[in-house]
Amino acid sequence: MALVTYIAADGRATAVELPAGTTVKDGALQNGVEGIIGECGGNAMCATCHVYVDDHWLARLAVIEEVEDALLDDAVSPRRHNSRLGCQIRISDALDGLVVRMPEAQE
Amino acid sequence: MVIIGAGHAGVQAAASLRQQGYEAAVTIVSDEQRLPYHRPPLSKELLSGGDPLALRPESFYADQQVTLLRGTRAQAIDRGAAAVVLHDGTRLPYDQLILATGSRPRRLALPGVELSGVQLLRVLDDGLALREQLRSGSRLTVIGGGFIGLEVAAAAVSAGLEVTVVEALTRVLARVCSRPTAAHIEAVHRAWGVDLRLGAGVARLLGDSAGRVCAVELSSGERIDSDTVLIGVGAQANAELAAAAGLELDGGVVVDATLRTADPRIWAIGDCASFPLGAAATRRRLESVQNATDHARSVAASIVAEPQPYTALPWFWSYQNDCRLQIAGLIDGHDRTELIGDPSAGSFSVHCYAGQTLLGVESVNAPREHVAARRLLSGEGA
Numbered sequence: 001m002a003l004v005t006y007i008a009a010d011g012r013a014t015a016v017e018l019p020a021g022t023t024v025k026d027g028a029l030q031n032g033v034e035g036i037i038g039e040c041g042g043n044a045m046c047a048t049c050h051v052y053v054d055d056h057w058l059a060r061l062a063v064i065e066e067v068e069d070a071l072l073d074d075a076v077s078p079r080r081h082n083s084r085l086g087c088q089i090r091i092s093d094a095l096d097g098l099v100v101r102m103p104e105a106q107e
Numbered sequence: 108m109v110i111i112g113a114g115h116a117g118v119q120a121a122a123s124l125r126q127q128g129y130e131a132a133v134t135i136v137s138d139e140q141r142l143p144y145h146r147p148p149l150s151k152e153l154l155s156g157g158d159p160l161a162l163r164p165e166s167f168y169a170d171q172q173v174t175l176l177r178g179t180r181a182q183a184i185d186r187g188a189a190a191v192v193l194h195d196g197t198r199l200p201y202d203q204l205i206l207a208t209g210s211r212p213r214r215l216a217l218p219g220v221e222l223s224g225v226q227l228l229r230v231l232d233d234g235l236a237l238r239e240q241l242r243s244g245s246r247l248t249v250i251g252g253g254f255i256g257l258e259v260a261a262a263a264v265s266a267g268l269e270v271t272v273v274e275a276l277t278r279v280l281a282r283v284c285s286r287p288t289a290a291h292i293e294a295v296h297r298a299w300g301v302d303l304r305l306g307a308g309v310a311r312l313l314g315d316s317a318g319r320v321c322a323v324e325l326s327s328g329e330r331i332d333s334d335t336v337l338i339g340v341g342a343q344a345n346a347e348l349a350a351a352a353g354l355e356l357d358g359g360v361v362v363d364a365t366l367r368t369a370d371p372r373i374w375a376i377g378d379c380a381s382f383p384l385g386a387a388a389t390r391r392r393l394e395s396v397q398n399a400t401d402h403a404r405s406v407a408a409s410i411v412a413e414p415q416p417y418t419a420l421p422w423f424w425s426y427q428n429d430c431r432l433q434i435a436g437l438i439d440g441h442d443r444t445e446l447i448g449d450p451s452a453g454s455f456s457v458h459c460y461a462g463q464t465l466l467g468v469e470s471v472n473a474p475r476e477h478v479a480a481r482r483l484l485s486g487e488g489a
Contacts, residue, residue: 032166039115039400041145041152041160044474045424045433046397067431070474074481107404 002096006033006051009104018091024100025049025086035102042087044068047075048106049086054099058082061089077103108410109191109199111181111348112207113137114146116377116399118162120205121173123407134174134199136181136191141231143175147396149234150258151426154241155266159231184352186370203372203410206349206360207403210342210378210394215250219312224320225336228255237337244334245269248323250309252279254425256339257292261427264299271302271331273309273323282341283423285438287457288469291450295430304331312336342394344379357381359392364416366406374410376402382417385437395423420485422477429453433477436467436484448473456480 004027005015018027028036028049037048044067053061061084064072068088072079086100108124110117113135121133137143145160153159168175180194190198212227214220224244226237237259241247247263249256252274264270272279279296280289296303308326315321322330344359354368355361359381366382367374375382377399381392401419409415423434430453441459448455456476457469468480 029161029164032164032170034170039396040424041148043147043424043426067474070478074478107400 002091002093002098004091004095005097005099006035007099007101008035009102020092022091023087024051024084024089024091024098027091028086035106036086037106038087039107040087044071044085044088047071047085050075050077050079050103050106051084051086051089051100052080052103053082053084053089054101055082057095057098060094064088075103076105076107108133108203108205109201110135110205110207111191112209112345112377112379113139113143113175113177114207114209114377114399115162115396116209116403117205117207118143119400119403120207120376120407122163122167122171123404124411125171125173127407127411129407129411131202132174133172134176136176136179136193136199138178138180139230140178142177144231147424149228149231150255151262153231153234154238154259154262156238181348184348184373186352186373189372201372203374205406206368206373206375206379207377207399208345208348208379210344210392212255212339213341213343215309215338215340217309217311219314219320220338222312222314222320223318224334225312225338227338228259237335240335241266241268246332246334247271247337248273248331248333248335249337249339250323251338251340252276252281252303252305253339253341254280254283256337257296258425258427259337259339260296260301261299261430264296264301265428269302270300271304271323271333272296273304273307273325273331275306275308277306279303279305282439284432284434284469285441285444285457285459287444287446287450287455288432288471291455291471292427292430292432294450295427295453299428342378344381344392346379349373349375349379357390361390364388365409365414366402366417367409367414374406376406384417384421391437393421395421397422420481422481429472431472431474433470433474434467435470435477435480436465438467438469441466447476 016031039048040046143162183192246269249272310324313322349360360375405417425432438459443460445458454472470477
């Protein structure tokens, strides 16, 4: 399990316990956290689960793959150095405490 | 506001209406009991054992004050009284009505289609039933070499089944892809061990004494032993409600550039809508998540603010095992293709032109090309 904190664009924070193996995108959807859509179902085909990952955690994530990298350029909100797709961040115990921030808009 | 249909289009319409500040009551009428779910996985992850994926969590509907009527069928639209009549006779009055009724698989008038073990794939229950059949049987025959059929074939062959795909035309994906892309998809399927029968007609389906399908008989007389048969030969719009209400049909529910029917209170979006698209304003119907959700956003803006034309660039995806196909634009009518990259390396794009005009780009395992194509084709520059 890992405690993951989602911070909405307006600053509202929601912390949820997520089981290892799920993704940041699914964790938001299953817990009713708004601000992540996942229109393509989590296949890195759209860019509607865009999140900004707190720097402390950024280096602990799996390396960004080309599909994700390409799509982030197409996200509605500006891409930053810490932009990732929530569907590609898989939760593990090592990510206990992860903090992600949602962008202003996903669509 | 009443929305008929709880697929990608209907649910997104409710979400977008709220997002854009619509404050009046919103009711979604769904003929399924299940919480509305993602459709693309039905021919992919679900078959490999994945869980159904809800479009939005159950809390979304309460939080957004969207009434979701599950297991409820719309029986008629009473345009004079501006009310939807439900199957139990209840009348739902509306100010605005959005038809998001989707499409359903075409049926084949073949002898034997009623046998058990013969599947269509439309709703989650179909996907779950197909998954069970793929677990109990070892030989799958797919009729139709379109996206649905090929995706199911890919999942099934990966699961160790013997898979045959029977396509009446001489190539797969004939309506949706260029020749080079279709040729690549054929090659990868054959490499996975799928037996592709192109230019092959089906005469009938044969059953055993228990009424279960056991073989597909081709027009040539050849029999392909089969435990399960999936029919994936295209879809037709669910437009009967609109037709019965006197709205015009043209393969789907006819709408103008703002996705509104001739009745100013009724709109149609997603798979069921026949809408004008592109510079030539050719009327067409598209079946995709992108079309459903972008229609929904556009119609919400038209209702909340001013009616606005729908102009989003169509894009599509399919993935078949390790082959990710992404298409930007609509390639029908192309007379020339340009290949970029190397199909034998498994990563390439096909640019489809009519004369000098780029109509669309198909990318296989080339996500950067796809994203660039989407920008280029939607006029945002490369």
